[in-house]
Amino acid sequence: MKLAGIRKDFGSFTALRDIRLDIAKGEFVCFLGPSGCGKTTLLRIIAGLEAQTAGRIELAGRDISVLPPAQRDYGIVFQSYALFPNLTVADNVAYGLVNRRVPRAQAQQRVDELLKLVGLPGSQGKYPAQLSGGQQQRIALARALATKPGLLLLDEPLSALDAIVRVHLRQEIRALQRQLGVTTIMVTHDQEEALAVADRIVVMNHGVIEHVGTPMEVYRDPGTPFVADFVGRINVLPARLVEGHHVVFAPNGAMPFHCPHDGAAGSEVKVYLRPEDVLARPIAPGDSNVFEAQIEKIEFLGSYCLVQVRSAALGEHRLSVVLSLNFLSEQHLEVGARLPLRLLPERMRIFS
Numbered sequence: 001m002k003l004a005g006i007r008k009d010f011g012s013f014t015a016l017r018d019i020r021l022d023i024a025k026g027e028f029v030c031f032l033g034p035s036g037c038g039k040t041t042l043l044r045i046i047a048g049l050e051a052q053t054a055g056r057i058e059l060a061g062r063d064i065s066v067l068p069p070a071q072r073d074y075g076i077v078f079q080s081y082a083l084f085p086n087l088t089v090a091d092n093v094a095y096g097l098v099n100r101r102v103p104r105a106q107a108q109q110r111v112d113e114l115l116k117l118v119g120l121p122g123s124q125g126k127y128p129a130q131l132s133g134g135q136q137q138r139i140a141l142a143r144a145l146a147t148k149p150g151l152l153l154l155d156e157p158l159s160a161l162d163a164i165v166r167v168h169l170r171q172e173i174r175a176l177q178r179q180l181g182v183t184t185i186m187v188t189h190d191q192e193e194a195l196a197v198a199d200r201i202v203v204m205n206h207g208v209i210e211h212v213g214t215p216m217e218v219y220r221d222p223g224t225p226f227v228a229d230f231v232g233r234i235n236v237l238p239a240r241l242v243e244g245h246h247v248v249f250a251p252n253g254a255m256p257f258h259c260p261h262d263g264a265a266g267s268e269v270k271v272y273l274r275p276e277d278v279l280a281r282p283i284a285p286g287d288s289n290v291f292e293a294q295i296e297k298i299e300f301l302g303s304y305c306l307v308q309v310r311s312a313a314l315g316e317h318r319l320s321v322v323l324s325l326n327f328l329s330e331q332h333l334e335v336g337a338r339l340p341l342r343l344l345p346e347r348m349r350i351f352s
Contacts, residue, residue: 001046001151001183006055008041008207015041017207019055026181028174030194033204034230039187040155042204046185047153048072060150074151075144079159081136083128089115089139090124096147114142117176134165141173145180152177154186158193170197191231195219203227219274225351228272233306235275237317239350241267247350255313258288259348269350275306275322277347280339289343293319295335298328307333309341 006019016038023029031039044050046057048069057065064072075096083092090111091098097107115121118138128136137157144152154173158166174197177184188194194201195215203211203218203226211223222228229236239247241263246256249271259271283290293309296318305328307321321341323333333339 001060002056002058003042003046004056004058006042006045006057007053008038008045008050009053015207016045016052019209021202021209021212023183023185025060025183028177028184028186028197028199030198030201031185031187031204032189032191032194032201032231033210034189037204038207039189039204043153043155043185043187046151047074047076072151073149074153075147075149076153076155077137077140077144077157079156081128081133081140081160083136083140083143085128087127088124089120089126089128089131092128092139093142093146095143100147110146111142114146117145118142119172132165133161134169137161137169138172141176145182150183152182152184154184156187156189159188159190166193173197195231201231203230205230220347222272222349225270225272228349228351233275233320235271235273235278235319237271237273237314237319239269239271241265241269241350247271247348249314249317255291257313257343257348258345259350260345261350263350263352267352269352272349272351273343273347275320277344278319278321279342279344280321280323280327283340283342287342289345290340291342292338293341294338295333298335300325309339311341 001023003019003021006016007014008016019042031042033039041050045052048067056063059073093111093114094107097110111124115123118141120135120138131139158169161169170193198215200212200214201218202209205226211218211227218227218231222231228234237249239249241261242248242256243265245258245260247259248256263269291311291313293311295307296310297308299306304322304324307323309319309321331339
């Protein structure tokens with residue numbers, strides 16, 4: 001699939017600006033971004049539910065830019081399920097097949113096959129109101145796949161579900177997508193969801209694409225400050241570049257930290273560093289970027305804790321560190337305790 005120069009204007013407001021993206025056959029791509037960034041508008045344009053102001057859409061080498069939705073060869077699953085309440089599960093799943101005049105026996109066979117695929121065999125005679133939210137979303141997914149579309153569109157399909165159901169269903173959707181090999185685009189504002197299921201993530205902000213990459217690339221090597229800040233927890237530390245590939249944390253940091261950079265000494269920058277890239281152990285003799293810090297706050301988050309520390313080496317800035325519950329217990333660490341920490345230089349990202 002190819003998006004070439006997609007633009008969408010609502011009067012004087014530009015919702016999408018020059019969107020260019022290639023999606024490989026069988027790829028699972030997530031459009032990720034905050035509310036109002038344009039991700040749902042882009043999905044609706046791909047589906048033909050919204051007309052682009054400019055640009056071209058190609059699917060399997062065919063220009064579908066101005067085709068009506070029925071001729072675009074996709075299945076879609078909405079956040080609200082959008083099942084017909086007066087139709088049985090079987091009739092909901094078969095809806096697209098009936099519209100295409102598929103013989104009844106063949107349609108029934110396809111319905112049985114899909115219900116087994118989504119883990120709801122034997123539910124043909126039930127109505128949507130008799131199903132849980134997660135079951136309704138499975139039926140919506142089966143309906144979207146019934147016609148064997150070349151493209152599957154998922155518009156925040158899990159956001160209305162409970163947290164535990166959401167985790168289970170996202171795993172099932174990913175496994176099903178791999179099994180079928182259908183090209184899939186999912187819109188989500190949930191970064192954990194995108195990191196868990198996507199082959200590639202398209203991070204959007206204010207109608208433009210900020211970064212495209214694998215989940216690991218987006219998380220480990222964000223292309224812009226917005227991406228670094230939006231995806232996962234991160235420390236943002238104002239700093240000043242100094243000679244010898246070092247930085248000093250402004251305005252009154254007490255020590256230089258090794259941080260590879262090619263900027264001019266004296267430049268004011270911001271250093272981005274994930275909490276898990278601040279190490280409490282092991283620290284060996286000769287390790288760089290080692291300093292002593294004092295614990296100010298411990299936030300219990302189950303199997304690990306988010307610990308806020310301060311240090312003269314960081315000036316007035318606070319640092320968040322991820323420490324395991326076992327480590328805190330073994331070291332008898334609590335608020336007020338001091339401990340040595342190390343900043344990983346290869347994980348520090350500098351933005352002007």
